[in-house]
Amino acid sequence: MNRRARLLSTAALLLLTACGGGEEERGISGVGGARSAGPGVSATASRGRPAIVFPSDARNVFEDRKSGDARKDAVLADNAERINSIDDAIFRGTVNTEALGFYSAEGALGSARLFIKGYLEDGRSWTGTTRYFDRRVNFHPDGSAAVVYCSDESDSFLKNRTTNKPEKTPTSADSYVLYNTRLVENSDGVWQTVNVISKRGAAQCRP
Secondary structure (H helix, E strand, O other), X not given: OOXXXXXXXXXXXXXXXXXXXXXXXXXXXXEOOOEEEOEEEOHHHHHOOOOOEEOOOEEEEEOOOEOOOHHHHHHHHHHHHHHHHHHHHHHHOOOOOHHHHHHXXXXXXXXXXXXXXXXXXXXXXXXXXXXXXXXXXXXOOOOOEEEEEEEEEEEEEEEEOOOOOEOOOOOOHHHEEEEEEEEEEOOOOOEEEEEEEEEEOOHHHOO
16 A cells, blocks of 8 residues: 555545536646655745755655746646645644645645644654656636646655654555645735645556
8 A cells, every 4th residue: 555545534635616627638738857855945945935844765756847838837836835745744743834834725724734634643654756747737717726637656655653664565556646626826926725636546647
């Protein structure tokens, strides 16, 4: 079992309404290379945003960072930082980090805290590399954005917080997750995630 499958049931992920796009968004492809969030402070800290720090044994890799559209790229950047902020909270061992509330709001903030609590109550963290790919942006008439993307957790594993030992498990369909998220730009120009739905084992995310 991969690093999140066992703990996902603790998070009451909220149904994303009025998502739009969906299969039609497959045509939006990213250009440019992948960027990772690994040990040390994230790049956003230099722009006056909360620092996000990963331990040396964990890394998130994001593909499709550049769409060729500046507005979409801003959404993709804050989508990546929202993901990083959740893991940063797991590593810090608290649901009350500045970054978590900076990139998440409304239902997505509540579900993120439940997700993190699942790790902490279970005495676990994670180790390895998680890859996020096929990230696609679609804008709604009300100005909000939908980001649909996949994750590959085949190279990341749960880790006991006390012993620091990883729980190595074989890759399965549950190692791949489809996410459908809604983001709203706040008054500070931050694209906050407000709703999330996920589907583990989604066929479109599996190799």
